[in-house]
Amino acid sequence: MPGDNADENQDITAIAHADQSFDVVLCHRVMAHVLDDRKGFLKLYRILRPGGFTSFSVPQAPHSPQTTEWVIPDLTHHSHLRHHSVDLEERMQAAGSVVELEP
Helix, strand or coil: CCCCCCCCCCCHHHHHCCCCCCCEEEEEECCCCCHHHHHHHHHHHHEEEEEEEEEEEEECCCCCCCCCEEEEEEEHHCCCCEEEEHHHHHHHHHCCCCCCCCC
16 A cells, blocks of 8 residues: 555644644645645645745646546546646645745
8 A cells, every 4th residue: 555664644634743843845746636635735834844845746737727626536547636737826825835836
């Protein structure tokens, strides 16, 4: 099962670590699988120390103006619940993050 060799396995929408616990957070290819990605962004921001940063990536459809979401995982797209779009930056900023995009 994915994550069996990890030090911890947690629900990203209910992270058990204290506020401002980490200087760096890596979150790659996760949010497309999270039922409530907005809550996940809030939790990631909560555990980040001031001045810290998150390295973040998702499968993205930059040609679409709005994130596409499904009620059930899309088995034709690796069980994704969504394809983020140009509104990804807005979703992250709504959680408190300052976003710097890299091409």
